[in-house]
Amino acid sequence: MSDRFAPAALRWAALAAGRLGWTPGIFWTATPSELRACLPVAECAPTPPTPAEIAALVERDAHG
Numbered sequence: 001m002s003d004r005f006a007p008a009a010l011r012w013a014a015l016a017a018g019r020l021g022w023t024p025g026i027f028w029t030a031t032p033s034e035l036r037a038c039l040p041v042a043e044c045a046p047t048p049p050t051p052a053e054i055a056a057l058v059e060r061d062a063h064g
Contacts, residue, residue, distance in 0.1 A: 008047060015039070 012035065016022040020038055022030070049057070 011047075 013024065013027050016027045016035060016038075017024075019031075036042075
């Protein structure tokens with residue numbers, strides 16, 4: 001799980017800084033629920049598929 005946490009945390013920290021003006025200290029002391037409450041619903045969408053997941057979908061659909 002830790003290999004996926006850092007990139008996700010970086011994306012959320014950037015989003016909080018850019019959209020909400022949060023400093024790193026505010027971001028790291030906020031709970032996930034607080035962050036979600038401050039962002040529009042559309043910005044709380046799940047993370048996009050990984051390249052490996054996309055490749056698997058392409059492979060699956062390539063054969064009809």
